[in-house]
Amino acid sequence: MPTVAEHLAHRLHEAGVRHAFGIPGGEVLAVMDALARAGIAFHLVKHETPGGFMADAVAHLTRTPGVLVATLGPGVSNLVTAVAHAYLDRTPMLVLTARIDPGVAPTYTHQIFDHGALLRPVTKATFTVGRDGATALVDRAVLLATADPPGPVHLDIPVRVASMEVERARESLPRRARVGLAPGGELDTLVGWLGRAERPLVLAGLGILHHDAHAELRAFVRRAGAAVITTYKAKGVVAEDDPAVIGGAGLSPVADRALFKALHAADLILCFGYDPVEMRDSWIQPWPTETDSAEIAGAPKDHVVHRTRLEFVADLKAALAHLSVLVPERAGRTWLDGTPAAVRTEIAESLRPPGARWGPHAVIATCRRVFPRETLATVDTGAHRILLSHIWPCYEPYGLLQSTGLATMGYGVPSAIGAKLVRPERPVVCFTGDASLEMVIGDLATLRDLRLPVTIVCFADRSLALIELKQRRLGLDNLGVDAPATDFAAIGRAYGGHGVRVQNASELEHACREALARDTFTLIEAVIDKAEYAQQM
């Protein structure tokens, strides 16, 4: 008979899981051992939260739940940011932690707090596994993590329970069918709108990624003649060199001014898997409520950030395939050469610095030129991302990994580790800021340990540039935003990779080409002036 840990490992393997991340403690050894014997590799990290970001990247790129393992007490408190990220970024994740045995708990206080209460506000559910019903509970956790919208589920496993024997599971996990659009009045209304819309606009978001619906979206957009704005995480669900794509939205007030022109000009707004959890407050109801509008999402809407006149709950892959058949051919009869093209140009122009100046814009443009089209990129939170989200074109779903719902710092390097681990044949580049890199710098050691040749481009401006801009706006003095320089090139070498500092485009281009050929990681410190960011705000 298998143990509880073995049943758990078996179910995770069945769900496609091949990688787990974390830091062991004496209390989770049985779980780790069972994972390894089931064929799930355990990767030791330096801090639990970066480990969770690695699991997040693996989950996205392999369409399987991420797995994060930690011990009790500080192991649990250290992983909170990763779990909050999975919660607000809608990542399916199993969070496996240890807890003290119920027999000891009443007479014990060392390292003890209530794990479940702590994680409840940032998980879909948190369960304590007991021997009774353990197999059903494990199955439920896996199903819940992957149910729409996906998210993290926490299993707290008492030390002795992990090794207790349970009945062998007879059935596999149930498979979910994709449910499309129900025929009827609402669907007829939508098809009617589509048939006469001259300026249809799609807002595409996380749901397209979750439901793997990018091919169906592309086909629909082509047939309906619709323009597409994506959220910044959904960049690439339609390749960004497609004339229908205006771009990724949500971060830059400068870009918003142009994008809102398209939202106001549109005569039909279509929210496809568009979850506003990624968006700043300027995206609260950004289009006129009287415009014809429809939403298709995987789960009923539980927010009022925006309203649509029609709402469908369906699988987006099935729904968009269905809708493509129903919509009359509109290609060539809509507005793509007009406002959408103008908005795209306006955004590009407004963010381009005068002349060929060295700065964040030149860093991103140079990298895009040097790194091949199939490159997977990750980007951290900060001033550099605002710019990058508009000038780094993406050509596939999950081509740019980032933390958007939680928008936490420190996501860039760990997610690049996860990406390279499961896509070793692809070049992987991470864009990060100096403060974000220093928040998770210990996991450069994980990059070395796993021998992953990732390129890290660090925007080094010795400043929390975005916050400094806000202090200026409020008329406050600089406080707590400036930091003396770190020698990042030396840090790269100290952690067993290659490190180089660049101060112009040709040095950067040379460094990138060398990095692509190298079999260790490369940390490129791009020294820039923080003043260059003012233009995007």
Added chain:
Amino acid sequence: MPTVAEHLAHRLHEAGVRHAFGIPGGEVLAVMDALARAGIAFHLVKHETPGGFMADAVAHLTRTPGVLVATLGPGVSNLVTAVAHAYLDRTPMLVLTARIDPGVAPTYTHQIFDHGALLRPVTKATFTVGRDGATALVDRAVLLATADPPGPVHLDIPVRVASMEVERARESLPRRAMAIAIRAARALLREAAQVKMQGDRRETALAINESKCMSADVGFTVTDRAIRLAGGRGILRKYPLERWHRDAMCGPVMAPANDRCLETAGRILCGLEGKTLEFV
């Protein structure tokens, strides 16, 4: 009139705080600015949890509450280990974070989770500051963090609330008021001893009568305030407060009663003979 952030900074400075640690976000700038103007240095760190450990060391070595500052969302989730440490290591700490304004909250989901619910299992209390009652809430948070056993208290401050004006605090913190009263009574007692050493019989009688009266009154009022501060638990037999209060009640009525002492002091000042608490 001070703002909520300024009142908070004033109270922390009064409690001896001179250092705060953290990482700013656009939402906590008013709090940071107020701390700096009150004379509390802000130290930028690279991750909120190590910042909390720095605040912990400062708290222990200076016997003052530690102060940790973070912005909303990931700022809050990043500081959990530091707060859990302060909770289980019994460190007095004020955890100051930002939250979205109540007017925006219903139509906003970006970076939003329930800060209070997250921190409740690892704090002594977590409070959301509103404009109404803000000064009392801040005072309560500072007192609670340092009350036995010490621990972390979380204040979640909406962006606009931090800059709202509040009444200037007229009453000092109860704890502060009690400390002042006790020091004053001690000073009077010391003065009486000095006067007696100098040998003037009339001056000695005056000083001793005044000192007895003051000490007995202060003992009574301070133990009374301490019980109110402790709340319902203050009157439980298993804690010493109620016994101290009963003992202190004896002071003013124990012979010579305070009224008699005042009468003596008055008589002496009027050039008459006073006859209580005479020592030669």
